[in-house]
Amino acid sequence: MRIDVLTLFPEMFEGVFSSSILGKARDKGIVSFNTVNFRDYANNKHNTVDDYPYGGGGGMVLKAEPIFSAVEDLPVIGGESEQPVKPRVILMCPQGEPYTQKKAEELASEKHLVFICGHYEGYDERIREYLVTDEISVGDYVLTGGELPAMVVIDSVTRLLPGVLGNEMSAVTDSFSTGLLEYPHYTRPVKFRDMEVPEILLSGHHENVNRWRRQQALLRTWQRRPDLLEGRELTKEEKAWLDEWKREGLE
Structure with a gap:
């Protein structure tokens, strides 16, 4: 380019x-x-x-x-x-x-x-x-x-051009690239001043980790940028998550 x-x-x-x-x-x-x-x-x-x-x-x-x-x-x-x-x-x-x-x-x-x-x-x-x-x-x-x-x-x-980023998945998972805000990130140490990394991220179970990340991305978007969800086609699971958060009164 x-x-x-x-x-x-x-x-x-x-x-x-x-x-x-x-x-x-x-x-x-x-x-x-x-x-x-x-x-x-x-x-x-x-x-x-x-x-x-x-x-x-x-x-x-x-x-x-x-x-x-x-x-x-x-x-x-x-x-x-x-x-x-x-x-x-x-x-x-x-x-x-x-x-x-x-x-x-x-x-x-x-x-x-x-x-x-x-x-x-x-x-x-x-x-x-x-x-x-x-x-x-x-x-x-x-x-x-x-x-x-x-x-x-x-x-x-x-940063979207092929070969620019060291990890090509970085651009794919960025906020807005999927239509949602990005999920939370953590790195070492596991425990810092009594604040701990979510246990699921330490499990090594990739399917569960990916599900947690999708859930957190949706939650963060709903809490911070609900306008991004307008007109978005949600899966059955995502709708269930939203209904649960609304019942719990999460803001």
């Missing part, structure tokens, strides 16, 4: 792209990261990329020209021997669709992602209408720019 980021602050990504899982993925050749300062594509002597909005109002609006030029100047994946790959051009903005694990899995199947990070009151609407393929929001709040949200999305997508 190739990931390009259009930003006015490419230095913000240097540590992120060279550290931890992302750095290892790049070193393995699984993904390549590239940052583009779209100020380099400004078509005026002062290199400005924003301007006052037509119709008046506060704040400045990101101009269309430098963004279009920067995207159009990106290398095309594929060539004479391969079908050219059309990139997914992603606009990070609070008006976008809420980001989910399902969206991360969708983007992880692509070959080329382009992220646009703004820093002003808004974008020229022509960028939304004629250039981007996706608008994504990481939450109902406003940040200074799109760099931090882009880092979040890039991290969540990269």
Whole structure:
């Protein structure tokens, strides 16, 4: 996968792209990261990329020209021997669709992602209408720019690529990957300050352990994110667990 980021602050990504899982993925050749300062594509002597909005109002609006030029100047994946790959051009903005694990899995199947990070009151609407393929929001709040949200999305997508994680099952059992929150984890020592690991995890009985984990994942989801269970088709056993917890008055 190739990931390009259009930003006015490419230095913000240097540590992120060279550290931890992302750095290892790049070193393995699984993904390549590239940052583009779209100020380099400004078509005026002062290199400005924003301007006052037509119709008046506060704040400045990101101009269309430098963004279009920067995207159009990106290398095309594929060539004479391969079908050219059309990139997914992603606009990070609070008006976008809420980001989910399902969206991360969708983007992880692509070959080329382009992220646009703004820093002003808004974008020229022509960028939304004629250039981007996706608008994504990481939450109902406003940040200074799109760099931090882009880092979040890039991290969540990269870890899903084959060969990135040491244990391929890690991504499969993560919270939201199954539609539920993840079950509790424990490690050594067995007893710490009178707090003990659940006995079932020490039993060595894999079937019972897996059943306990499914039960705990469902319980944690019901207690913390009941909205995730809306419309979910539950098994007979899962329905019985929920009925029992409701009778017990668990919150």
